Amino acid sequence: MSESKDKEIKTQPPEEFTGLKQKAPKETSVGKDAIFSALGQMNKYMKKGEALKLSLKINQKGGFDCPGCAWPDPDDERSKLGEYCENGIKAIAEERSKKTIGADFFAKHSVQELSELSDFELGKKGRLLEPLVLEEGATHYKPIKWEDAFQLIADELNKLPSPDEAIFYTSGRTSNEAAYLYQLFVRAYGTNNMPDCSNMCHESSGVGLSETVGIGKGSVTLEDIHQAEVLLIMGQNPGTNHPRMLSALEKCKVNGGQIITVNPLPEAGLMHYTDPQSPKRMLTNGIELTDLFLPVRINGDVAFLKALMFEILQMDIAQDGGLIDHDFIDEYTEGYEQFITAIRNIDYMACLRQCGLEAKQVRAAAKIIAKNEKIIVCWAMGLTQHENGVDNIKEVVNLLLMKGAIGKPGAGTCPVRGHSNVQGDRTMGIWEEPKPEFLDKLDEIHGIKAPRAHGYSVVPAINAMKEGKAKFFFAMGGNFLSATPDTEFTAKALQNCDLTVHVSTKPNRSHLIHGKKALILPCLGRTDKDIQNGKEQFVSCENSMGVVQSSKGALNPPSKELLSEVRIVAELAKATLKNSSINWNEFANDYDNIRDAVEQTIPGFEDYNKRVRQPAGFYLPNGARERKFNTDTGKAKFSTIPLPKHEQAEDEYIMMTIRSHDQYNTTIYGLDDRYRGIYNERRVVMMNEADMKAAGIQHKEVVNLSSEYNGVMRYANKFLAIPYPIPRGNVATYFPEANPLVPIDSFAAKSKTPASKRVRIRIHRANG
Numbered sequence: 001m002s003e004s005k006d007k008e009i010k011t012q013p014p015e016e017f018t019g020l021k022q023k024a025p026k027e028t029s030v031g032k033d034a035i036f037s038a039l040g041q042m043n044k045y046m047k048k049g050e051a052l053k054l055s056l057k058i059n060q061k062g063g064f065d066c067p068g069c070a071w072p073d074p075d076d077e078r079s080k081l082g083e084y085c086e087n088g089i090k091a092i093a094e095e096r097s098k099k100t101i102g103a104d105f106f107a108k109h110s111v112q113e114l115s116e117l118s119d120f121e122l123g124k125k126g127r128l129l130e131p132l133v134l135e136e137g138a139t140h141y142k143p144i145k146w147e148d149a150f151q152l153i154a155d156e157l158n159k160l161p162s163p164d165e166a167i168f169y170t171s172g173r174t175s176n177e178a179a180y181l182y183q184l185f186v187r188a189y190g191t192n193n194m195p196d197c198s199n200m201c202h203e204s205s206g207v208g209l210s211e212t213v214g215i216g217k218g219s220v221t222l223e224d225i226h227q228a229e230v231l232l233i234m235g236q237n238p239g240t241n242h243p244r245m246l247s248a249l250e251k252c253k254v255n256g257g258q259i260i261t262v263n264p265l266p267e268a269g270l271m272h273y274t275d276p277q278s279p280k281r282m283l284t285n286g287i288e289l290t291d292l293f294l295p296v297r298i299n300g301d302v303a304f305l306k307a308l309m310f311e312i313l314q315m316d317i318a319q320d321g322g323l324i325d326h327d328f329i330d331e332y333t334e335g336y337e338q339f340i341t342a343i344r345n346i347d348y349m350a351c352l353r354q355c356g357l358e359a360k361q362v363r364a365a366a367k368i369i370a371k372n373e374k375i376i377v378c379w380a381m382g383l384t385q386h387e388n389g390v391d392n393i394k395e396v397v398n399l400l401l402m403k404g405a406i407g408k409p410g411a412g413t414c415p416v417r418g419h420s421n422v423q424g425d426r427t428m429g430i431w432e433e434p435k436p437e438f439l440d441k442l443d444e445i446h447g448i449k450a451p452r453a454h455g456y457s458v459v460p461a462i463n464a465m466k467e468g469k470a471k472f473f474f475a476m477g478g479n480f481l482s483a484t485p486d487t488e489f490t491a492k493a494l495q496n497c498d499l500t501v502h503v504s505t506k507p508n509r510s511h512l513i514h515g516k517k518a519l520i521l522p523c524l525g526r527t528d529k530d531i532q533n534g535k536e537q538f539v540s541c542e543n544s545m546g547v548v549q550s551s552k553g554a555l556n557p558p559s560k561e562l563l564s565e566v567r568i569v570a571e572l573a574k575a576t577l578k579n580s581s582i583n584w585n586e587f588a589n590d591y592d593n594i595r596d597a598v599e600q601t602i603p604g605f606e607d608y609n610k611r612v613r614q615p616a617g618f619y620l621p622n623g624a625r626e627r628k629f630n631t632d633t634g635k636a637k638f639s640t641i642p643l644p645k646h647e648q649a650e651d652e653y654i655m656m657t658i659r660s661h662d663q664y665n666t667t668i669y670g671l672d673d674r675y676r677g678i679y680n681e682r683r684v685v686m687m688n689e690a691d692m693k694a695a696g697i698q699h700k701e702v703v704n705l706s707s708e709y710n711g712v713m714r715y716a717n718k719f720l721a722i723p724y725p726i727p728r729g730n731v732a733t734y735f736p737e738a739n740p741l742v743p744i745d746s747f748a749a750k751s752k753t754p755a756s757k758r759v760r761i762r763i764h765r766a767n768g
């Protein structure tokens with residue numbers, strides 16, 4: 001037993017270096033290095049037979065949906081070699097690690113001791129095997145029976161003065177079936193406090209798109225990407241985060257399309273690609289992807305888009321029209337006059353200054369876009385995680401509407417989603433602001449009285465716990481402490497709770513920063529066989545392009561003690577809601593029954609059980625795809641967006657927090673960021689070489705970081721400064737190590753998405 005009683009639990013990740021090696025950033029992606037890296041991870045962390053079995057089933061029809069990203073699978077033919085990618089393999093190697101941890105591990109190590117470990121070190125301990133409880137005042141987690149765990153939760157929930165003092169978080173791996181049942185339980189219990197990872201992710205896209213084109217999802221299909229004449233890829237690093245997107249980009253290029261990349265960093269994955277599944281490409285050294293690279297300053301996107309649209313307007317005037325789609329604008333949109341007047345009158349030089357690009361670069365982009373009609377804009381966190389995140393999306397929509405590039409083949413919006421079922425969870429009703437029609441249906445079908453008042457999203461949920469307005473925290477997956485902004489602040493919020501509960505597959509830092517009491521409930525993962533009532537079940541997920549597909553685990557679970565998320569919800573509901581008229585057993589015994597309820601509740605799921613059994617699943621309806629814009633006026637809307645205010649003191653840098661190649665959000669697969677040439681270290685701050693020189697900072701010098709926002713100081717110490725091709729005044733660090741610096745009160749207007757891509761920081765020489 002450890003002597004750790006007097007030591008404090010560490011709320012911040014450990015500030016220790018692991019041995020940085022830096023090489024020049026790579027200029028090409030995937031190829032044989034990716035295969036070696038994936039095989040390396042499988043050999044190191046998985047059992048041999050299991051690795052082979054899984055790699056043949058990943059993203060295959062009738063197989064399981066990769067727990068990695070939400071990029072869609074081809075509707076027709078799937079590669080024989082397995083429709084997988086390096087990072088998909090890492091995701092399953094992580095989930096199916098041969099290591100496991102049970103009660104003996106937790107008896108040996110106190111919570112305090114474990115709090116000295118990083119998420120990387122914790123994750124590598126292995127799969128969780130049995131339910132665990134941390135009693136009030138205890139120093140160690142110990143085993144608890146499932147029924148006692150459910151009773152403990154039920155007692156806490158029934159003790160609360162109001163259901164609105166409970167918070168129910170969801171990460172985006174939860175299946176449609178589990179998500180539907182979960183939200184039904186939470187609403188039957190009596191609250192809409194359902195924050196989810198989407199709040200920190202694509203919420204800005206959801207809000208921006210709903211208000212302008214009437215649907216919070218993207219409008220394109222995979223085939224559209226293949227057919228596009230121009231792909232504008234903004235604030236996204238697909239080589240790392242959506243590797244299978246690269247083969248779609250390759251198809252687009254082979255079909256004659258052009259790619260414009262807008263990113264502060266020259267991400268290797270977007271520059272050059274060698275398809276590991278094509279021997280010919282491996283021999284011929286692959287294909288150039290990006291035709292025009294625009295190294296925009298962090299959050300310079302609105303300024304860039306304005307300058308771009310100004311240029312297109314000038315070109316249209318110069319050639320007497322034909323470049324702007326007035327037929328489309330007249331028939332389908334509103335707000336054009338006001339919008340185009342504002343574009344005509346922009347301060348062009350101010351736009352150039354803010355985006356950091358030269359006029360000739362903007363003009364080069366305008367030339368490509370103006371003369372083409374099939375245009376798709378793809379984006380991810382580089383656009384959404386800003387205070388003006390929603391405006392970023394609306395400005396993207398302006399460009400597409402101006403060109404009539406939506407609701408026709410090869411054109412439209414493509415927000416590339418994160419978690420593999422984050423989009424499906426929202427469709428199933430995981431939302432703090434549910435629509436009244438949806439709640440009416442729940443009431444009618446299930447005989448409940450769902451609450452109408454909106455609940456907390458992530459940032460308000462943290463504030464509520466911090467202020468003592470919420471006392472119970474339940475997480476269906478995820479790593480709330482490490483994923484949210486302002487780590488210290490969030491830690492205090494969680495520690496204010498009476499009970500914190502995590503349904504998890506692997507240990508993480510959220511298990512260690514706990515309420516008075518805490519529970520860890522281990523569950524089945526995507527790769528595990530799920531048998532209920534003697535019958536093998538499957539679940540379903542919705543990908544980034546609105547296709548719903550089935551997913552069935554392939555391996556025996558690592559322990560008999562693990563329950564499916566569906567079963568956990570059902571048991572929890574039975575324990576908590578004593579007079580419930582809902583037959584929770586029926587749902588958990590056969591997931592077809594859940595799908596039948598979904599079909600009755602949510603439009604687009606007609607014949608759900610039948611269609612989900614079709615090999616490639618089915619598409620959900622999408623108004624924007626058909627030029628049916630479901631806004632309040634039935635028209636797509638142009639927006640008039642102000643240029644963002646960029647406050648920044650002389651000695652401040654603008655920091656973005658990004659993912660390395662070896663991580664899945666807070667799950668850290670390894671310590672390398674191969675494409676960026678950064679090896680064996682995550683506590684780095686990437687700086688422009690000239691900035692380092694000006695500040696007298698040496699390569700690999702130890703620096704401390706601080707951020708000051710609304711008069712509050714925040715700190716994260718011990719990072720190594722390294723030179724990197726990034727615009728001057730901008731720096732980059734990895735998430736989650738830099739999250740202590742992201743202010744809790746810096747978030748996007750309307751979507752409340754934390755502004756983790758634009759944090760004002762100062763860099764202090766540790767020995768200077």
Ligand SMILES: Nc1nc2c(c(=O)[nH]1)N[C@H]1C(S)=C(S)[C@@H](COP(=O)(O)OP(=O)(O)OC[C@H]3O[C@@H](n4cnc5c(=O)[nH]c(N)nc54)[C@H](O)[C@@H]3O)O[C@H]1N2
Nearest residue numbers: 087235236237241298299380381382418419659663664665
């Ligand atoms: N392997 C792997 N796959 C993943 C994930 C993972 O962690 N690992 N995470 C999943 C999840 S949940 C998500 S949301 C996605 C995330 O996918 P991404 O959004 O690609 O992930 P980030 O690393 O946050 O990268 C943001 C990119 O935007 C750029 N950027 C930052 N600020 C700006 C800006 O102001 N303007 C512009 N134009 N660009 C900017 C950065 O340089 C970087 O290339 O990936 C999903 N897939």
Ligand SMILES: Nc1nc2c(c(=O)[nH]1)N[C@H]1C(S)=C(S)[C@@H](COP(=O)(O)OP(=O)(O)OC[C@H]3O[C@@H](n4cnc5c(=O)[nH]c(N)nc54)[C@H](O)[C@@H]3O)O[C@H]1N2
Nearest residue numbers: 171201477478479483503504505506508657665666735756
């Ligand atoms: N600074 C900064 N912060 C960010 C971001 C950023 O770019 N910068 N990105 C944000 C984004 S886009 C997102 S989506 C969030 C992610 O936030 P989360 O979704 O909360 O975090 P993850 O790291 O994906 O969660 C990992 C944990 O999920 C559990 N898990 C894995 N698989 C399963 C499963 O099948 N079932 C269950 N029940 N549990 C499982 C494991 O225990 C694992 O430790 O982080 C956000 N935070």
Ligand SMILES: [Mo]
Nearest residue numbers: 201202418419
């Ligand atoms: Mo995300």
